[in-house]
Amino acid sequence: MPKMVDHDAQRRAIASAAIDAIDEAGLDGARLKDVAAAAQVTTGAVTHYFDGKDAVLMAAHEEIMRRILDRQSDPLRGDLGEIAAAFLPLDDASRREWRVWLAFCGRAVVNEDLRARHKAYYRAIVERVAERLVAAQRHRVSMARARRQADAVIAAIDGVGFRATLEPEDWPPARQRAVLRMLLEPALEEDEIV
Amino acid sequence: MPKMVDHDAQRRAIASAAIDAIDEAGLDGARLKDVAAAAQVTTGAVTHYFDGKDAVLMAAHEEIMRRILDRQSDPLRGDLGEIAAAFLPLDDASRREWRVWLAFCGRAVVNEDLRARHKAYYRAIVERVAERLVAAQRHRVSMARARRQADAVIAAIDGVGFRATLEPEDWPPARQRAVLRMLLEPALEEDEIV
Amino acid sequence: MPKMVDHDAQRRAIASAAIDAIDEAGLDGARLKDVAAAAQVTTGAVTHYFDGKDAVLMAAHEEIMRRILDRQSDPLRGDLGEIAAAFLPLDDASRREWRVWLAFCGRAVVNEDLRARHKAYYRAIVERVAERLVAAQRHRVSMARARRQADAVIAAIDGVGFRATLEPEDWPPARQRAVLRMLLEPALEEDEIV
Amino acid sequence: MPKMVDHDAQRRAIASAAIDAIDEAGLDGARLKDVAAAAQVTTGAVTHYFDGKDAVLMAAHEEIMRRILDRQSDPLRGDLGEIAAAFLPLDDASRREWRVWLAFCGRAVVNEDLRARHKAYYRAIVERVAERLVAAQRHRVSMARARRQADAVIAAIDGVGFRATLEPEDWPPARQRAVLRMLLEPALEEDEIV
């Protein structure tokens, strides 16, 4: 019998290693060798589990998306401000996620496949936030309207998180929260959400 | 007698060509050969005007930043909504700018130099928007407060423009404006700006 | 108690699988993985029975040679034309043998070992054909002369088979036989063989 | 002005170097590095003139074909025996051509493109030999019949040359000529060619 290996676990481990490598050197700067080193295997092992560099990168993208979604697991707890804040780059882990995610966005611009995955990911985010908005508002609101509100909420988060990611030293959590609140509070209070 | 050449004009032409190449193939996919081809010169000519690929890319970044700032040249004309909208990717030209700019952001994540330039650029934007906000509000407002308002305005623009850039077919101008207005109108009307 | 396995049978099965893989992808294109897949085992099993890829290839060569020789098992039946024709690539099986054999010849050019085996194989063929020629001719003929006749017969077969192998669609059996007859009939009829 | 280089001459030089490398190490054993070294350039220079290894190999094939055809430039001089002999591997140069050509044949078995080129090459050879046969025979003979004769002549040459290439030490020129004559003399004398 051959050595028993959890194939999926290995793939996830390599994908995570790829995220580290990307955070270190960027999407293009990350060499397969770096990914392998971060996963403490050889390049041969990486290509044993993936078809090539592109496949590794896509797995890393998948993993990043999963992490970001998981970060906001309980959609009904806390007020909207807290929930929105859960998406912001407030600690080291989430800052890393934002950096890598931004790197992927930069490439998605010219990569059809990546753009499609990105879009699917946003669809899921919108759905989740919209559901939360429906649940949070006292008076009934249609999903259609909730989705439009979600677009606004997500845009605010992205705008703040984006800037905080590229100017981390100038955008501590307090500043991020303040700007986010400035944008969302008046917009949502009329619906009595906040 | 040597051929007379406008050195700066050539540099700008190459930087513009680089933008085209980046929009076509991405920041990493764009080869010096592609830049040269887009500028209708040879690679030798490119390296004649620039120290290397990095220098070309930095010039392209500079050019992109200049274009984006120029787009909002008269800070006193129009209401805030129109001014903010002037930054959004509403037509082909601005969409291209956003794409290339996003590509640079993706790399700025791991490029100290690029990040520094990015920061300087945002400082200029903030200043400009803050001045506009001071001028637009009836009652006197401090520049400090105006800058905080500007942070919010810029975050809203970035959040919307960012999404519209990666999902262009789903984010026509009307949808972008609607979400932007949703975020900015209530936030600013208490200050009687909009 | 260990699983009982016919060692030699497994080796032959793998050698046959190698022939299939070579016919599919060429001598260089055939990977050990392909050989293993064709034999419905894993690469580990292949290396269990053979010292390495070279050994597998040599076994395949041996097998191909054996098949070609076996094709003309009864040297006394039929006239020379029929016997010669038995070597030609007239059906799918023999065409496959020619293809793989030709692939080995292409490598024999730079492979001492392969060339030695090739030579030994031709010696056997010459002997067999020469014996047949001695038996077929009414008047007594020396083996020395018969061997020279055999050289001619074999050259004719090779020349025709070679071309038919590379242009299979243009060289149906009838054309092959016609050209072979054109070369051998006059040469041999003076010895009353044909 | 850039360094002036005869592009085609460089391509031919590299193709010739490739032939040397192939003769040395085989079609698969020949690395781009070897080709470059034989041409006294770097691998970069090779890929500057060719799209890749395959293109280099195809150019080498072209060159080999050209050399073989050129070897028999004047179709009207000498008797058929001499002309046929001109194709045989009688000296070092022609032996080398046969070796490399045989290597290509070994790969043509699984390479559609190579097989097509091979076929076109044989068509040219057949045409040339057929014309020679028409001219050599006293009584008029149709091109159709001459082509069939050419098939036989070429098969005889291939069969002899093929064997001589793989057993060079046992097949000196005299033996090659003897067997070729044995096959062609009786076949052609009835047409009063020889």
Next chain:
DNA sequence: TATGAATGAGCATTCATTCAT
């Protein structure tokens, strides 16, 4: 000033081989 030939380091990728189970 401008060309484009040439370089060569760096990369992903392939694959025979090894070995723990």
Next chain:
DNA sequence: AATGAATGAATGCTCATTCAT
């Protein structure tokens, strides 16, 4: 006996850079 995970050397290829003209 047989598996298949893992290795790592080998190689084709890309491309920024250099430089003779």
